[in-house]
Amino acid sequence: MAQYLLSIVQPVGEVPPPEDLEPVMAQLAALNEEMQAAGAWVFAAALHQPEASTVVRADGDGVLVTDGPYAEAKEFVGGFDVIEAEDLDQALVWAGKLARVLGGLPVEVRPVAQTF
Template identity: 65%
Template sequence: MTQYLLSIYQPDGPVPEPEALAKIMGELQVVNEEMQAAGVWVFAAGLHPPETATVVKAARGEVLVTDGPFTEGKEHLGGFTVIEAEDLDAALHWARKMAAVLEPLPIEVRPFQG
């Protein structure tokens, strides 16, 4: 079995209204429970907004620490789920379920090395 990272990318800007967000999070919890029941769910987490990030980068023997996200962009990593699946097709099955709940947010599926 291979572990896969299902990354949730969301646009920068305001989050949905509380009522809409509660509905989305409730539906996402149902998918998480399905993954747990199927034995593929390993771990999931949401992240604070990108402005809470701190970046540490080494260059030419110096280490620079800066506030804010690594890159400026129109979207950011908002959360992720780690699953353990037989193959990419099985991982994509769960990513499709997440994408249906989180429409129109993209879900990136990547296998872990090793």
């Protein structure tokens, strides 16, 4: 089975209030349970907003550390799932279910080339 990264793309901005977010999180938990039962789920995580990031770059013999995202953008990867699927078509089915749970947020599907 191949692994696929399902990246959840969301707009930069305020986190929805709990009354809006809680039903989505419950549906997301149910989808994760469905993927686990099907043997597709490997790992999932939510990420903080881009301003919480730190960028590290090689700089000669040292490193340069800066606050904030690498690039300014209106959207960012807000979370991700790593799944196992027989092929891209099966991965796209899971991505479609994820996009529906997330109210239509885009989900980028990318095959994992290699694990270390």
